[in-house]
Amino acid sequence: MKEFLYTFFCAAVLLLSCTGGPKGGNNAGSNSTADTGNAVITFSEYEHHFGQVKAGKTVRHTFTFENTGSGNLVIQSAMTTCGCTVPRYNKRPVAPGKGGTLDVEFDTSGRNGMQAKTITVKSNASVPAVILKITADVI
16 A cells, blocks of 8 residues: 555656646747856956045945856845945846946945945856945045
């Protein structure tokens, strides 16, 4: 009886795994960014130091990156450690070999001394989260 149940269970799992719907085929008219390769996001730098910045001033920096993988890269989010730091990026897929930018704006209002802020960039890349860092000595 156990052998029958085991065989029945295995057959059911096999049948259900084969009916998951189409995995490929014609995607005409689809906005899908799926492909068969892996995206790899490579930034030209992972940290930027603004140096001395006068309190109340807003400073900006552009981080550049390249998709060094074989599949389309899609940045899903860019989150910061506080509201004083705002990231901006293009949400369109980046093809292999192409690049993009992530602009970061840091408002020093109400800040004093050495400041360090991080930006966590999440994407569909082989390493799904990359941490960028900005620092400034607010005077």
